[in-house]
Amino acid sequence: MLSNQVQSKISTSASDHICPNCGNKGLEIFYEVRNVPVHSCLMMSSKEEALDFPCGDVVLGFCDKCGFITNVEFDPKWSAYAPNYEDQQSFSPTFNKFAVDLAKKLIDKYDLHNKDLVEIGCSKGDFLLLLCELGNNRGIGIDPSVVPGRVQSEAAERVTFIQEYYSESHAKYVGDFICCRHTLEHIQPTAEFIQTVRNSIGERKNVAFFLEIPDNTRVLQQLAFEDIYYEHCSYFSPGTLARLFRSCGFEVTDLYLEYGEQYLLIEAIPVDTPSSKIHPLEETVADVVADVKYFTENIQQKLEHWKQYLEKMQAEQKKVVVWGSGSKCVAFLTTLDTIDKIEYVVDINPHRHGKFIPGVGKEIMSPEFLKEYQPDTVIVMNAIYCDEIGQMLQKMGVNPEIVAL
Structure with missing residues (x-):
């Protein structure tokens, strides 16, 4: 059985870690959970196999230059996304309604009819197939955990799945629209990843890029410790995400929250020189500092509440x-x-x-x-x-x- 030690306190001195989002040296450590499984969604075939699963540490560091938060103890060697990585959410009517509404919105907004679409981190392919069904589009899905044929769809013959991690080698797959949902939070060199996407687009200024990730502002303000785990190595607030996109050569055209304000969504287009326009949803780095402070001062109380609750139920x-x-x-x-x-x-x-x-x-x-x-x-x-x-x-x-x- 796992035995964890949770600590929540802003360190008095900056660490030597370099921010993978902006390159700033020195991250303030503010939250630690030791000895947790390095993957949450890899399905194990036996109890023994599950209990013997490798463990690592979550040590969150905060960058006071860009507002980015990352697990400084994250080791990419554990990024073993494969077909037995089971994160498919399309069995829920609630989630399906959200996905259909989002797909229709993007199709209407970007006139995605008879177009070529690319999804980076497509999981089992549900959303890409939905976009291709509703808009009669063609698609390329890139994800090491994809299982071709898992999702039944009339658009299946128009969609090609590539069971690999996205990299520069996939730059030729651009199409007319690029989307990426719930993938960036699993990647630590975030600037490198977004820049790779931007480089792949090149001078094709009519290619929009849509990305969706968990909103870390909610995690900090609501003390949502359940949304902090090993494979989520990167945590974004709206301002942090928008600043990253601008630094990589994108103009942010929309920035908003969805799904009970749990998800942060950004839409952007490639430009030669991004403007300095700040979107209304963006917060400042000082705002993130305040959220981190609130989290560190209150998280232990919430953890204790749930421990006592479960102990009471057991008693x-x-x-x-x-x-x-x-x-x-x-x-x-x-x-x-x-x-x-x-x-x-x-x-x-x-x-x-x-x-x-x-x-x-x-x-x-x-x-x-x-x-x-x-x-x-x-x-x-x-x-x-x-x-x-x-x-x-x-x-x-x-x-x-x-x-x-």
Whole structure:
């Protein structure tokens, strides 16, 4: 079983680490979680394999020049994204509605009809196929974890998947529109990555670039420790992301929040000289400093609250289940060091059922399991799914207390 040590305190002196976002030397360390699994979504075939999974440390450093936050202990050797990396979210009606609405918005805004599209970090291909279905487009998806044929689509014959990490060797794949969703947070040399995309576009100034990542402002302000885990090595606020794009030769055309303000979305076009125009959503580095300070001063209290809650449930012999077996679940259980307080974890994704969570060792159960188990409490890892989960439980005749993390 993992044993973690969590510390939250801004160091008095800057470290020697160089910011991978702007090149500034010296990052202030402010949050540490030791001995956590280096991957959250690689599916393990046995409990023993899951418990023997490699562990690393999360040590967050803050750059006082650009506002970027990164895990200074991150080691890219653990970036083992492969077909058994299971992060597909399209089994949720709530998420699907968001994806369809977003796809329609981008198609209308950029006239993506009969065009060539590229998605960097396409996962299992759901969103790229959706864009190609709705706009009769052609697509190239690049991701080492892609499973061609996993997602059934009438557009499948118009989409080519490349089971590789994106690099300069893929610069020829530009097309008319480039998108990248929930990938940049897994990459530490962030400036190098965005610059590679910019270089691939070259002088084709009509190629728009759309990118979506978690919003770190929410993580800091809401003390969302469950969104801090090893493979998320890079954390962006709106201003930090916009400044990065401008520094790499992009003009930011839109910057906004979606999905319960959990996701940060940016749209940009290549230019020779970006303007100094600041988008209304952008915060200053001083604002990020204030958010980091708030986080460090309050996170321990929130961690203690959840530890006491789980201990109380165990003492009262309550049956507590976690709904959602992905990265939030792994961070929730390992950061609190209370894996033994939860007996079962359920997930809606059928490709996770019967698999074991790395570093945690819990078998992932189908929601149908709850009919028999009849839990007293279901802790939902993402509040945006509470209504959806409540309806599913009600239809199954299961009526627990639903607690949102």
